[in-house]
Each structure stands twice: as C-alpha cells, then as structure tokens.
Amino acid sequence: MYEIDAKGVYYRDLNERVRKAIREHHKDIVLHNVCGQYYIGCGLNDRDVKLTINGVPGNDLGAFMNGPTIIVNDDAQDGIGNTMNGGKIVVYGNAGDVVAYSMRGGKIFIEKDVGYRACIHMKAYKEMNPTVVIGGCSGAFMGEYMAGGTLILLGLTKRDDKPLTGIYLATGMHGGKIFIRGSVDERMLWSEAVIVSPTKEEMKKVKSEVKEFCNLFKIDYNKVMDEEFVKVAPKSTRPYGHLYIPGP
Amino acid sequence: MKWMKNLKTYVPPSFVVERDDYRCIRCKACVEQCSFDATFYDEDEDRVWNWDANCVGCDRCAAICPTEAITVRRADPTYRYNHNWNGHIDSIKKRAIFGGTPVVSMGNDRPYPIYWDHMLLNASQVTNPSIDPLREPMELKTFLGRKPDSLDISDDALKTKLAPQLELEIPIMFAAMSYGALSYNVIEALGRAAKEMGTYYNSGEGGLNKDHYKFKGNIIVQVASGRFGVHKDYLDVGSAIEIKIGQGAKPGIGGHLPGEKVSETISETRMMPQGSDALSPAPHHDVYSIEDLRQLIYALKEATEYKKPVAVKIACVHNVAAISSGIARAGADIIVLDGFKGGTGASPQVIRDNIGLPLEVSLAVVDERLRQEGIRQYVSIVASGGIRNSMDVVKAIALGADAVYIGTAALIAIGCTMCQQCHTGKCAWGISTQDPHLSKRVNPDISSKRLINLLEVWALEIKETMGAMGINSIESLRGNRLNLRGVGLNEKELEILGILPAGE
Numbered sequence: 001m002y003e004i005d006a007k008g009v010y011y012r013d014l015n016e017r018v019r020k021a022i023r024e025h026h027k028d029i030v031l032h033n034v035c036g037q038y039y040i041g042c043g044l045n046d047r048d049v050k051l052t053i054n055g056v057p058g059n060d061l062g063a064f065m066n067g068p069t070i071i072v073n074d075d076a077q078d079g080i081g082n083t084m085n086g087g088k089i090v091v092y093g094n095a096g097d098v099v100a101y102s103m104r105g106g107k108i109f110i111e112k113d114v115g116y117r118a119c120i121h122m123k124a125y126k127e128m129n130p131t132v133v134i135g136g137c138s139g140a141f142m143g144e145y146m147a148g149g150t151l152i153l154l155g156l157t158k159r160d161d162k163p164l165t166g167i168y169l170a171t172g173m174h175g176g177k178i179f180i181r182g183s184v185d186e187r188m189l190w191s192e193a194v195i196v197s198p199t200k201e202e203m204k205k206v207k208s209e210v211k212e213f214c215n216l217f218k219i220d221y222n223k224v225m226d227e228e229f230v231k232v233a234p235k236s237t238r239p240y241g242h243l244y245i246p247g248p
Numbered sequence: 249m250k251w252m253k254n255l256k257t258y259v260p261p262s263f264v265v266e267r268d269d270y271r272c273i274r275c276k277a278c279v280e281q282c283s284f285d286a287t288f289y290d291e292d293e294d295r296v297w298n299w300d301a302n303c304v305g306c307d308r309c310a311a312i313c314p315t316e317a318i319t320v321r322r323a324d325p326t327y328r329y330n331h332n333w334n335g336h337i338d339s340i341k342k343r344a345i346f347g348g349t350p351v352v353s354m355g356n357d358r359p360y361p362i363y364w365d366h367m368l369l370n371a372s373q374v375t376n377p378s379i380d381p382l383r384e385p386m387e388l389k390t391f392l393g394r395k396p397d398s399l400d401i402s403d404d405a406l407k408t409k410l411a412p413q414l415e416l417e418i419p420i421m422f423a424a425m426s427y428g429a430l431s432y433n434v435i436e437a438l439g440r441a442a443k444e445m446g447t448y449y450n451s452g453e454g455g456l457n458k459d460h461y462k463f464k465g466n467i468i469v470q471v472a473s474g475r476f477g478v479h480k481d482y483l484d485v486g487s488a489i490e491i492k493i494g495q496g497a498k499p500g501i502g503g504h505l506p507g508e509k510v511s512e513t514i515s516e517t518r519m520m521p522q523g524s525d526a527l528s529p530a531p532h533h534d535v536y537s538i539e540d541l542r543q544l545i546y547a548l549k550e551a552t553e554y555k556k557p558v559a560v561k562i563a564c565v566h567n568v569a570a571i572s573s574g575i576a577r578a579g580a581d582i583i584v585l586d587g588f589k590g591g592t593g594a595s596p597q598v599i600r601d602n603i604g605l606p607l608e609v610s611l612a613v614v615d616e617r618l619r620q621e622g623i624r625q626y627v628s629i630v631a632s633g634g635i636r637n638s639m640d641v642v643k644a645i646a647l648g649a650d651a652v653y654i655g656t657a658a659l660i661a662i663g664c665t666m667c668q669q670c671h672t673g674k675c676a677w678g679i680s681t682q683d684p685h686l687s688k689r690v691n692p693d694i695s696s697k698r699l700i701n702l703l704e705v706w707a708l709e710i711k712e713t714m715g716a717m718g719i720n721s722i723e724s725l726r727g728n729r730l731n732l733r734g735v736g737l738n739e740k741e742l743e744i745l746g747i748l749p750a751g752e
C-alpha cells in the first residue's frame with residue numbers, strides 16, 4: 001500500500017504524485033484527506049491499479065479513465081466517470097451532477113443519490129458496455145441522449161413524498177437500457193422513450209449487477225430484489241430522423 | 249420511357265441537363281456516374297434521358313462524358329418574377345409536402361458581404377525595398393500555443409519553460425472534417441498532404457480510424473459534445489486536442505450523423521452501434537460556463553499530462569470577443585474562430601443561412617480585445633470558415649490570425665464542385681460519401697498531390713505578397729493591420745475591422 005497525504009496539496013501536484021506512484025509500480029494507492037481536488041484518476045490506464053480516496057474528491061473524478069478501480073469512502077462531486085472508457089468507480093455516499101457523461105466502458109456504483117443529468121449520452125460499442133448502478137434517487141434529465149449501456153436505479157433512499165427520478169427522464173434516448181426498481185411516474189418521461197417490463201434475460205443482468213452492488217455496500221440483496229423492476233427503453237435508434245428532409 | 253414524375257411532390261428543377269444527341273454515343277458512362285438518379289438509359293428508344301428534377305448540378309456527368317455531349321446549366325426560374333418571394337416559394341412547398349426542415353451542406357451561400365474583397369494589401373515602393381522571395385529567405389514557420397510573458401535567457405540557454413506548441417511549416421491547416429462526413433480516401437489524402445507539408449489535419453468529431461494513426465505528428469484530434477471515438481489512444485495520437493464548442497455553419501446546435509451513414513467502419517471509428525443516429529448534443533453537458541470549460545480544458549491536459557496544446561473552437565457569434573477572452577482565461581492554448589461561411593456536412597438550412605458573424609469582423613474584434621486586455625500572448629488564434637484563396641490567408645493574418653484552417657478549399661482541390669449535397673451521402677465525386685462504389689472515385693495518390701500543390705502554390709503566393717510588402721517573416725505580418733486598407737466600407741465597418749480607408 002502506498003499512501004499519499006492530500007491535505008492542502010494542489011490538484012495538479014496531487015495527480016502528478018499519483019502518476020509517479022504508478023510509474024514506480026505501486027498498485028494499491030491510498031489518498032488521505034482529499035478535499036475537492038480535481039481530476040483524480042483522470043486518463044489513467046492501468047487495470048491493476050486501485051486508488052482509495054479518503055475524503056471528498058473534486059470534479060471529473062476518473063474522467064477519460066481506462067482501467068483502474070477507484071474507491072471513494074465519502075461523497076463525490078460532479079462529473080464522475082466523464083467519457084470513461086474502462087475501470088470501476090465505487091462511491092460510498094452520494095455523487096453530484098453529470099455522472100458518467102458519455103461513458104463508454106467500465107462500471108460505476110454509487111451507494112446513494114446522484115444529481116442532475118446522470119448518464120447523459122452514455123454509449124456502448126461491441127464489448128464495451130458500461131454499467132452504472134445508483135442506489136438512491138436521481139435528479140432531472142437522467143439518461144438524456146442515452147445511446148447505449150445499462151443504467152440501474154434502485155431508489156433505496158426514496159421518500160414517499162418525492163419522486164424517484166427528476167423530470168425529462170430519458171429525453172432523446174436512442175439506445176441502451178434503464179432499469180428502475182419500483183415504478184416510474186409516466187409524466188417524468190419524455191416522448192422518445194417508453195416503459196416496458198424487462199425480459200428474463202435482462203433481469204439476469206440486473207440481478208448480477210445488483211448482487212455486486214449489495215456486496216459492495218453490505219445491503220440485503222433479497223430485500224432489494226423484493227420489488228419489481230421496470231425498464232425504460234428507447235422507441236427508436238433514430239428519434240429525430242423524421243424532422244429533417246434533404247435540402248435544395 | 250420511364251418517367252418518374254410525381255405531381256404531388258413536384259417542385260421545378262434547379263438544373264437542366266442538355267445532351268447533344270448527335271454527339272452522344274450511348275456509352276452510358278453518365279448513367280453509371282450519376283449518383284442522384286438523374287440520368288437513365290431507355291433501351292426501347294436507345295436514348296439517354298434526364299430527370300432534371302433530381303439533378304443537383306454536380307457536373308460529374310459532363311466531366312465524364314467522352315464526347316462532351318452534356319451541358320448542365322442552371323434552370324431559369326419558372327415562376328413569375330417576384331423579388332420578395334423568389335426562392336421562398338419552393339422552400340415553403342417542400343416543408344409543406346415533406347413535413348420536415350431542409351438540411352443543407354457546405355457553407356452559407358447567401359449574398360452577405362464578403363469583407364475580404366473590401367480589403368486591399370500594401371506594397372513597398374521606393375521608401376522601403378520589396379523582397380524577392382525566389383532569391384531571398386522568407387519565413388512562414390508558425391508556432392501555435394501559449395507564449396510566455398517574457399523570456400529568461402541566461403548562460404546561453406533558454407531558462408523559461410515553454411508551454412507545448414504546434415509547429416507549422418505553413419500557417420494553413422486542414423479544418424475538422426470527420427471520417428463519416430468524408431470518405432476514407434479523402435482523410436488519407438488530407439493526412440498525407442499534412443505530413444508532407446509539415447502541417448496538421450483535424451480528425452473532426454468522428455474519432456480516428458486505426459489506419460490513420462500513422463499520421464501521428466500531423467493530427468489534431470477533436471473532442472465534441474458527443475465524445476465519439478474519444479479515448480486514451482485517440483488523445484495520445486493527437487499533437488493537439490481541439491474542444492469543439494461550435495461550428496460556423498451551425499452555431500449553437502449539435503451534430504446529427506444520420507443512422508444510414510453509420511456503416512460498420514464508421515461505427516468502429518465513432519465507437520457506437522451501426523445504424524444508430526450519431527447525435528452530438530447542442531452543448532457539452534459538462535460545459536455550461538467558462539468555469540466549466542476550464543474544467544474540461546484541464547481534464548484533457550491532465551489526461552495527456554500537459555504535453556499538448558488544447559484548442560477551443562467556437563462559431564463566431566455576436567459577443568465573440570468577450571467569449572474569446574473567457575476562453576483565453578480558461579486556459580486554452582489556441583482559439584479557433586469559425587466564421588458563418590464555414591462549411592458543414594449537414595446543417596439545417598435556416599441555421600446555416602442566418603446565424604453567426606463574418607470571420608473577418610470576428611478576427612478583428614477578438615484580436616483587438618485580447619490585446620486590450622493584455623492576454624493576446626496567452627492564446628494563438630486560428631481563423632476558419634470560408635477562406636478561399638491565399639490572399640484571404642494573408643488578410644486574415646494581417647487582421648490578427650496566427651494561422652488558418654481550410655476545409656471547403658481543400659475539398660475543391662480534390663474535385664468537389666460545391667453542389668452542396670454532402671448531407672445526402674451520395675457525393676458523385678466520392679468525397680462526402682460512405683458508399684464504396686462512389687468513394688473509390690477519390691484516388692488518394694492524386695488527391696494528396698493536389699492538396700500539396702495547392703498549399704505549395706498558396707505558400708508561394710503568400711511569400712510573393714509578403715515580399716512585395718517588404719516583409720520577410722510571417723511573424724511581422726501578424727496583426728499588422730497597417731498593411732490593409734478598406735474599400736467600399738462605411739466608417740463603422742472600418743473602425744470595427746481596425747483598418748484605414750483607402751487613401752488615408
């Protein structure tokens with residue numbers, strides 16, 4: 001284990017220290033006293049590296065990341081997994097806005113709630129098929145422009161008087177799958193997506209991801225699976241094709 | 249005879265294809281070459297016919313006809329003359345018939361003023377000698393990137409740590425045009441020409457085909473809102489990274505590569521499923537402010553360990569100067585200004601034809617604003633959008649650009665006839681298409697040679713003009729507006745362009 005005390009360290013220096021530690025072949029790196037430093041894990045490639053963050057990391061955690069595992073033992077801020085290509089991020093707490101923007105590969109597990117615009121334009125390609133599991137609830141615009149991958153929302157923090165997702169759910173969705181535990185208020189949906197029941201095959205995938213989630217956060221799997229799941233799916237892979245005609 | 253006319257969807261043709269029957273030898277080359285279904289052969293009558301309504305005026309058939317039997321000409325307007333409604337009649341009809349908004353390509357074709365043609369350059373006479381570029385050294389080398397406030401040179405060495413720079417042998421680069429919009433062979437030609445000429449081509453927002461990684465050292469990679477094809481190797485192969493905020497031909501709206509164009513190889517390059525629309529959101533959803541832009545700029549710098557300049561490309565819009573100041577302060581190394589005449593592979597016509605600002609004006613106000621604020625050295629400025637010839641390049645540099653991008657001009661060099669049909673994916677010249685039958689019409693050997701010729705000739709013309717002005721280094725021309733004079737411009741326009749009227 002290689003430890004770095006991040007207290008008062010400027011983000012650029014902190015990230016350079018992390019890169020240096022990786023160059024020196026450290027695999028298990030622990031950052032203490034992290035307080036809002038940007039870009040931790042950004043662009044890192046090494047599959048066998050594990051970064052443990054004690055404290056709250058700043059925006060764009062794991063952006064453009066392509067391999068490592070990041071464990072956050074606290075809440076995280078905006079832009080986690082931005083354009084991430086591979087690897088895993090686990091957040092023991094809440095996360096801010098724009099989780100997994102344009103993410104193309106790897107996994108993100110968030111114990112509690114996320115802010116606005118989670119998983120916008122998430123996409124998949126061949127063997128690259130990102131998965132995001134959110135234990136709590138989400139803000140508006142979840143899954144906007146979604147083009148691929150799997151998003152599972154468990155709503156374990158749901159309060160009776162509050163909806164599970166914000167409005168504009170799956171606006172412009174044209175690929176991928178969103179599974180939501182419990183029910184979705186139809187009024188949250190925009191016109192490009194529909195609510196259907198997941199198939200058996202799809203539930204297998206949901207179950208295995210939920211199992212991983214429950215193991216990570218020590219949550220009773222059977223209790224989580226007690227409720228039904230619904231699936232939000234795109235109506236078409238070409239939502240806007242009909243709006244345009246060839247010009248003169 | 250197979251007539252295809254449908255009264256319900258009829259709008260009068262824009263072109264008439266005339267075929268001299270005496271010359272026509274029925275070789276049917278034109279039938280084979282026309283990708284717009286405008287030419288067909290009638291066996292019963294042994295005649296080649298045209299369906300004029302489908303003709304886009306690309307001139308491919310006329311060029312290919314071995315006996316020069318074909319003339320394509322613009323059709324005379326059919327309706328009664330009406331200055332107010334001309335052109336709008338068909339445009340209303342089309343919307344009403346098809347229920348969609350027309351998508352067009354290439355740049356704005358409306359008759360807005362062209363300020364380049366209202367500026368004249370200076371030359372030396374008597375009081376200072378002109379320079380002959382054929383016999384004296386003439387420097388076009390350009391560095392793009394952040395420059396230091398001052399240089400510390402001590403012990404015969406440069407002590408100041410310089411920010412990463414792009415080194416250009418000639419201040420002209422190929423603008424962002426994606427593989428997807430353009431065919432494989434065109435990208436190949438652009439890459440080869442960039443390499444040969446010591447400049448750069450831009451991948452556009454569609455990612456980079458693995459085959460084209462060989463152009464490493466001459467590629468600028470683009471990161472747009474859809475983040476298509478953006479991953480570690482892609483960022484690594486770029487000599488610089490360009491964040492595309494906007495494009496002159498479609499400011500403020502996203503990209504939209506229709507599903508039909510997302511073929512197997514395109515899906516591989518963009519890293520997205522085949523046949524699905526490639527939608528680029530209108531904004532980057534992680535950039536809602538200058539502060540957010542700074543965050544993305546530095547995320548890319550972190551991801552590439554501060555080894556590459558990061559450019560930000562914006563469409564020229566009304567408050568371009570203030571936005572550019574923000575971009576410079578947000579840490580960009582290069583600002584790309586894309587004027588409203590910039591080309592596109594597809595844009596809604598209303599947007600292309602009505603939004604934005606002229607490049608000339610934008611360049612002038614941005615350069616001036618950054619100078620006034622004392623931050624001009626923080627960023628290089630690349631002018632883009634409707635640069636048609638070497639003198640536009642010279643005038644752009646005199647107005648304050650460090651370098652220019654050319655897109656449309658490069659395509660014309662390899663055969664484009666500006667028929668503005670790129671959005672259909674049927675380009676008969678094989679340029680803006682993914683149809684293998686059409687795209688093989690572009691020969692990368694010939695095309696790269698033509699691009700090299702174009703750049704070499706423009707370089708010579710630039711040197712000749714600089715020589716005439718008595719300038720032997722492009723650095724001395726940069727922002728040198730004293731060498732420009734305006735003709736036919738009003739006082740306010742002269743003031744904004746920062747140039748004197750002819751005679752003063």
Ligand code: SF4
Nearest residue numbers: 282303304306307309
């Ligand atoms: S090849 Fe071009 S110019 Fe000739 S008929 Fe077809 S569309 Fe018209």
Ligand code: SF4
Nearest residue numbers: 664665667668670675
């Ligand atoms: S690239 Fe092809 S389709 Fe586009 S304007 Fe040029 S010739 Fe026409």
